[in-house]
């Protein structure tokens with residue numbers, strides 16, 4: 001009898017706690033930073049690194065620092081720039097842009113929500129820049145609030161044309177691929193497409209392929225390759241060299257397809273996951289940078305993809 005009562009009391013308490021938790025969840029959306037505590041300064045290392053500015057074409061520049069890259073475009077009526085990267089890099093970026101032009105930064109376009117690209121924009125916000133992102137980034141920013149990431153002032157759904165001075169940009173959302181709010185930027189009248197975290201030229205993709213939808217990644221890369229019909233020949237990526245031919249996109253797509261089909265074939269044969277990670281090779285891609293560092297993690301991630309649909 002006592003046991004039954006104890007069970008009942010326990011169950012009732014569990015239910016009450018569950019209800020309270022559910023109510024708490026209703027009241028306040030989940031937050032990665034619920035106390036609004038300062039985010040640790042994980043980019044402190046950046047202050048020891050040298051910035052690099054490269055002129056790509058008339059009025060088109062790329063700034064690289066601490067392993068990431070952005071683009072800034074001088075239009076005659078102000079500057080349009082992509083990601084501020086991180087608070088340390090953004091300070092240095094501001095000085096470097098000033099060496100090129102005294103025009104103010106009018107727009108900051110977030111490539112996506114991840115902090116290694118999106119953080120540090122406060123100094124540009126303070127000088128009056130308007131921030132733009134694909135609309136789904138707003139939910140991401142709310143879910144992962146960071147005081148170094150100003151909320152966008154302007155959002156768009158599928159396409160947005162941004163004109164300033166003598167430059168016209170076409171902002172495009174191509175569906176889920178890396179995160180679910182990635183913006184591709186076509187600089188109209190030029191051969192350039194700006195994109196981030198889709199095809200770091202000449203390198204294997206990083207580690208465990210964080211926040212990628214693998215089949216959508218392949219689909220998107222094919223869409224980018226087809227932009228050759230619209231005059232795109234050159235990409236400017238968020239990591240790697242200042243620019244690269246469109247063949248870098250093809251190389252990344254072929255690597256992913258080979259990786260996925262090789263892993264799938266082993267799984268269909270019944271090879272255990274650990275064994276696949278240990279033994280699989282893709283000899284035709286050994287020339288890529290960081291294969292030694294990332295390949296086994298890439299394989300493990302693809303096993304997860306086929307095992308749980310992630």
Ligand SMILES: [Zn+2]
Pocket residue numbers: 112114178197
């Ligand atoms: Zn990212």
